[in-house]
Amino acid sequence: MLDLALQEDHFAFVGAGVMRALLERYRPLEDWQGFADSWNDLAADPYLARVGLHRRRRHAVFAAGAQGPIRRQPHQPHYQSRDYNNLQGGIAREFQPIEDRIAEGATLRTVLEFSRDLFAGLSPQTSQWRIEVHQFRIEARADAAGQPTPEGVHRDGVDYVLVLLIDRHNISSGTTSFHLADGTEIGSFTLTRPLDAALAADRHVYHGVTAVAPLDPDRPAWRDVLVVTFVAAPQA
Incomplete structure (x- = not known):
């Protein structure tokens, strides 16, 4: 059903209970609490801070075939062209790497394997994938709403996107x-x-997320998500 929704509507919502069941077909999410707690140790996004917005993040790149192991790649900048990011496109942005214990842990590995198998089934012609993984914390303050998509409604310039609420x-x-x-x-x-x-299916639809505001302006407020993007890797 999920693959059909992505083929026909090009987007889908999956509730937490169903998502957990799909992931646990691969393995138990035994490190979930430590995985979620790692969002408390993200570095400030210096690029977004220059325009007065508050976000924390870490980043990693992986490579995978249609089957087989998913391998982490050497740490590298994140780049989007201005065609897809009119706010911060056209620059190679350097972010702190995702910690090794998170990158190699059961939860992230399960999310990557589930996503690869789903997206590979939708794109059988793709033999190699470039995968980017982003940990985001969007901070909301009494004097400044948090902006999950500060570039507005947009595409990411990839083939497929998974956003998982933490x-x-x-x-x-x-x-x-x-x-x-x-x-x-x-x-x-x-x-x-x-x-x-x-x-x-990012090539077919645009997406955006509305700003978040604190319910209690005197307390910290945030939205934590894992974003995983898949794009067909260039053939050698």
Whole structure:
């Protein structure tokens, strides 16, 4: 059903219970708590800070075939062209790497294997994938809403995207919406529970997330997500 939704609608929402069951077909998420706690040790995003917004993140790159092992690649910058990111495109952005214990842990490895198998089934012609993994914490403050997608409604310039909610603390809103190229909205939902997920065939739809604001302005507020992107790797 999930592959059919991505083929026909080009996006899908998967609730936490279903998502956990799909992932645990591979292995138990035995390190989930440590995985989720690692969002408390993300580095500030210096690029977004220059425009007055608050976000923390870590980043890693992996490579995979249609089957077989998924291998972490040497740490490298994250790059998007201005065609896909009109706010911060055109520059190679250096972020702190995802910690080894997280990159090699059961939860992330399971998410990557599940995603690869799903997306490979949708693109049987793809023999090699480039995978980028981002840990994001969007911080909301009394004087500044948090912006999960500061570039607005956009595409990422990849083939497929998985967004997995890790935590949301003391925030309102954060609604994900999907759009056609002409701006027509074709669906929306809010990730509210850990393991709620949004998936998209990025070449076909645009997406955005509304700003988040603190429910209690005197307490810290954040939205933690894991974003995983897959794009067909160039053939050697």
